[in-house]
Amino acid sequence: xxxxxxxxxxxxxxxxxxxxxxxxxxxxxxxxxxxxxxxxxxxxxxxxxxxxxxxxxxxxxxxxxxxxxxxxxxxxxxxxxxxxxxxxxxxxxxxxxxxxxxxxxxxxxxxxxxxxxxxxxxxxxxxxxxxxxxxxxxxxxxxxxxxxxxxxxxxxxxxxxxxxxxxxxxxxxxxxxxxxxxxxxxxxxxxxxxxxxxxxxxxxxxxxxxxxxxxxxxxxxxxxxxxxxxxxxxxxxxxxxxxxxxxxxxxxxxxxxxxxxxxxxxxxxxxxxxxxxxxxxxxxxxxxxxxxxxxxxxxxxxxxxxxxxxxxxxxxxxxxxxxxxxxxxxxxxxxxxxxxxxxxxxxxxxxxxxxxxxxxxxxxxxxxxxxxxxxx
Numbered sequence: 001x002x003x004x005x006x007x008x009x010x011x012x013x014x015x016x017x018x019x020x021x022x023x024x025x026x027x028x029x030x031x032x033x034x035x036x037x038x039x040x041x042x043x044x045x046x047x048x049x050x051x052x053x054x055x056x057x058x059x060x061x062x063x064x065x066x067x068x069x070x071x072x073x074x075x076x077x078x079x080x081x082x083x084x085x086x087x088x089x090x091x092x093x094x095x096x097x098x099x100x101x102x103x104x105x106x107x108x109x110x111x112x113x114x115x116x117x118x119x120x121x122x123x124x125x126x127x128x129x130x131x132x133x134x135x136x137x138x139x140x141x142x143x144x145x146x147x148x149x150x151x152x153x154x155x156x157x158x159x160x161x162x163x164x165x166x167x168x169x170x171x172x173x174x175x176x177x178x179x180x181x182x183x184x185x186x187x188x189x190x191x192x193x194x195x196x197x198x199x200x201x202x203x204x205x206x207x208x209x210x211x212x213x214x215x216x217x218x219x220x221x222x223x224x225x226x227x228x229x230x231x232x233x234x235x236x237x238x239x240x241x242x243x244x245x246x247x248x249x250x251x252x253x254x255x256x257x258x259x260x261x262x263x264x265x266x267x268x269x270x271x272x273x274x275x276x277x278x279x280x281x282x283x284x285x286x287x288x289x290x291x292x293x294x295x296x297x298x299x300x301x302x303x304x305x306x307x308x309x310x311x312x313x314x315x316x317x318x319x320x321x322x323x324x325x326x327x328x329x330x331x332x333x334x335x336x337x338x339x340x341x342x343x344x345x346x347x348x349x350x351x352x353x354x355x356x357x358x359x360x361x362x363x364x365x366x367x368x369x370x371x372x373x374x375x376x
């Protein structure tokens with residue numbers, strides 16, 4: 001009769017910790033209300049949205065645009081198409097670009113690395129235009145690169161028309177899309193992300209400071225970017241890493257002032273870290289039985305470690321189970337879908353992660369399969 005149990009969908013891995021009745025109380029407050037047009041806070045490792053308001057509302061990104069400009073340049077450096085050592089000739093257009101300046105001079109050449117740092121740390125519009133022209137010939141052509149990479153990152157509510165973020169009615173993005181872009185930058189280019197934490201930039205003997213003031217007031221914040229135009233209001237994307245390497249990304253759009261966007265971001269980060277936690281799941285120790293196989297059970301799990309974000313303290317008291325796919329039977333090959341790793345608390349699913357076979361489960365012979373069917 002043992003093979004009949006193989007059709008059971010749910011395999012219990014870990015049961016909840018037993019506590020005295022009433023000993024544990026969970027309070028997860030509602031997300032804080034802040035005076036901004038839109039916001040979102042996500043966990044970088046799991047991608048879980050902890051809190052949001054109007055996250056898909058299209059708004060002018062202002063200098064947050066430079067996050068995408070930098071991402072494109074990072075990609076092309078990684079591809080070997082440009083180099084940090086490239087000499088970039090400064091055009092008259094780049095030199096004349098208004099707004100925040102790095103004070104580059106027309107006709108001179110500047111190293112690409114210097115221009116990148118100027119754009120990232122000090123938010124130089126002239127540096128952004130110079131980079132775009134060096135890579136694509138014109139800023140308009142460079143915007144095509146920006147939009148193609150935006151599609152790859154599934155930033156489906158964004159459109160870019162220039163590299164600097166200066167006002168353009170067609171240039172729009174969302175809090176959710178900016179969070180995706182920030183997370184992709186941290187994940188794909190950690191070697192360049194460190195520049196977002198630098199507090200000052202010096203060029204032509206002129207010292208300018210990073211506009212992200214949280215770098216001074218919160219030592220756990222290590223990037224990313226501010227933005228402002230009259231239409232956009234005050235924008236800020238920030239990332240912080242605290243206990244157990246948990247990293248959160250906050251995006252505030254359309255705030256009312258510099259101090260307001262800083263305090264609102266701090267409120268969101270504190271809320272996320274205080275009331276939520278992220279757990280990394282590296283592997284599943286228990287094997288899964290497969291009906292009709294020469295193997296009694298096989299290893300299952302993930303291609304790479306996974307992360308889940310949930311209210312703080314609930315993982316310790318949760319049940320973790322494997323829910324197998326319907327009619328799961330041999331033959332099964334490595335990489336095939338097996339089902340889901342599910343974290344449950346008080347009967348509700350807190351997280352679901354797809355799992356795969358980590359080894360083959362060959363089909364057994366005809367006689368063995370017949371014995372299985374009759375339960376011998």
